[in-house]
Amino acid sequence: MNALPDRDTVAGKLAALAEPDRSYIELLMQNPLQDDPLLEGLYRHLDIASAGRFLNSLKLEKLGEWLGTTAPARLQIRLMEVAHSGQHAAYQAFRNGHVRSGGLQRAYPEA
Numbered sequence: 001m002n003a004l005p006d007r008d009t010v011a012g013k014l015a016a017l018a019e020p021d022r023s024y025i026e027l028l029m030q031n032p033l034q035d036d037p038l039l040e041g042l043y044r045h046l047d048i049a050s051a052g053r054f055l056n057s058l059k060l061e062k063l064g065e066w067l068g069t070t071a072p073a074r075l076q077i078r079l080m081e082v083a084h085s086g087q088h089a090a091y092q093a094f095r096n097g098h099v100r101s102g103g104l105q106r107a108y109p110e111a
Helices: 008-015 019-030 032-051 057-070 073-084 089-101 103-107
Strands: none
Touching: 008 019, 008 032, 008 103, 019 032, 019 057, 032 057, 032 073, 032 089, 057 073, 057 089, 073 089, 073 103, 089 103
């Protein structure tokens, strides 16, 4: 994967989150150079969900939980920053899933 993906491509993959999309996102998470496009796509996905007429909070919680479980330690703080960056219920649902995953605690355990 040489070219950096655009935020709309990543947002589409996060919205669908079928098995091929999960594999694509996992591949992005392996390369630190892909962190910014991944997070920009996540912001885009949450913004689209915020603007929609129907909010699928369960799906957003599952996304937060999956990312919290799957993402490497270097991304956990940034994922939490994304989750806290908006007041809309879409961000709250994502935040609830990410917190439930325990990803931040696994990445940075208390001493």
